Amino acid sequence: MIGLVLRLYPRRYRREYGEEILAVYQQTAAEVSSVGRFREAADIAAHAVRMRLGVSSSTAAGRLLARAAPLAVGAAAAYGGVHLSRWYAGVVASPGPVYLTADAWSALLLASALVFVGAVTALTARWHVGVATLTIGLAGLAVAAVVSGPAFGDPIVTPTMALLTALVVLACPPDLRPGPGACAAAGVMAAAAWLPVTAMYAGALPVSTDYGLWPLLVLAAAGLAQSVRSMSPGRAETAATAAACPLFLAYAYTTGAWDLLLPALGTAAVVPLAGALAAGAHALRLRGRSSPR
Template identity: 50%
Template structure:
């Protein structure tokens, strides 16, 4: 079984490491039961595909997605969390009894809320130390959300393109993280702080405690951009890699802003300036810092 799996690797990689891979795999799986051997074969095939796509931990792309993945999870949780809290606020404010509202809720709405809850719980579990089950839960929620949007609004003109694209991109970023770089404690902590800072003030505004009625999704994007800038300053880098990772993770927030702005492009286009502006300011700060 090892030889067919070995062919999944690029030719140059096989020539350099092929025999070593075969020897290690055979030694490791020699005394394994059939089920465990199949899992080991699947891991080897997954690694081969990652190497072929340039997404292994040794590649630049692999390290980039390892940086972006926790923030993609956090951004997905912010989007889903805002949907859940706004639904709950409407439930509490309504003069109708809660049990009446829940009993008359249609199945599609209930499924969407459950999928959003799955994304939030998965992100929390992944960012607090159990990456694999948490990320799997969040990805299932994201893919379920995408399927539901397609089923409910089959016409692209009805606003389904943005949330479907965001859900699929977020799932792809999370799955692209190399296995041996998952669950980095510092990045997970930063992503969790970012999610809390992006979510809580918007919820407070939605309660009517302030005169602001909407921010068109600007606040969560601003928090994401500032997080990238802080990571760049701490790493003493130019900021291009960190802000690029934040841009890769931002699709749920962009989609949320688009739907919040009643599918108007102009407020959302302004949000795209936040990341390049943050990158430019970070690069200027680092240049001044080096001259001192």
């Protein structure tokens, strides 16, 4: 099996480092169980695919995905949490008994719970375990949406955006995994995106109109805040925000944002607008430094 995995590497890289990778794998495989060997082979395969696609830590694409990964995980946490909150609000409002059956809605609920738990685990404790759980949940969400999308999403948009989010998170180079600061910022973003929507479902807000824009606005604001804090032009932060927003775009699409012209334009423009604001703030900062005193 390891021979097939090594063939995933680009030919030049395989010629230079293939024997070394094989020797390290064989030494590690002799000391671990079959599950450990499978995990090592999976890690090598993931690294090979990243090398072939040019998303290693030495490339601009890899560094971009490293920026986007914690934001994508935070978006997944908010997205899964919103589904759980909506289910719980329905349970509280329903006079009938609560029970789960083997149907698409129960599959959505389980997938949302896996997404939420995996995302929280990745941002607070163990990135590798959390990402694995999150990926399984997103795959389950995609399958459930295909089977019965109109019940809670769209059978094309929802699974596409879920799988895109999983790819963004999985493509993050292992040596550029987000640190505590990036994870904390993503967690704050997720909480800010989730809490008002949950309050709306619970009837605790004075307004009841929701066109799905709030989570996307929060994500765009998080990218803007990062660019202002790092005093950068905002290009990298805008690109990372765009890579992290698929689930929030799916939420906006399935909750009515694109049924009306103004919310639709807002959905399409909010991320690049945040980038433009960041670029403008950077330009003003540079002009202020260069102006004579």
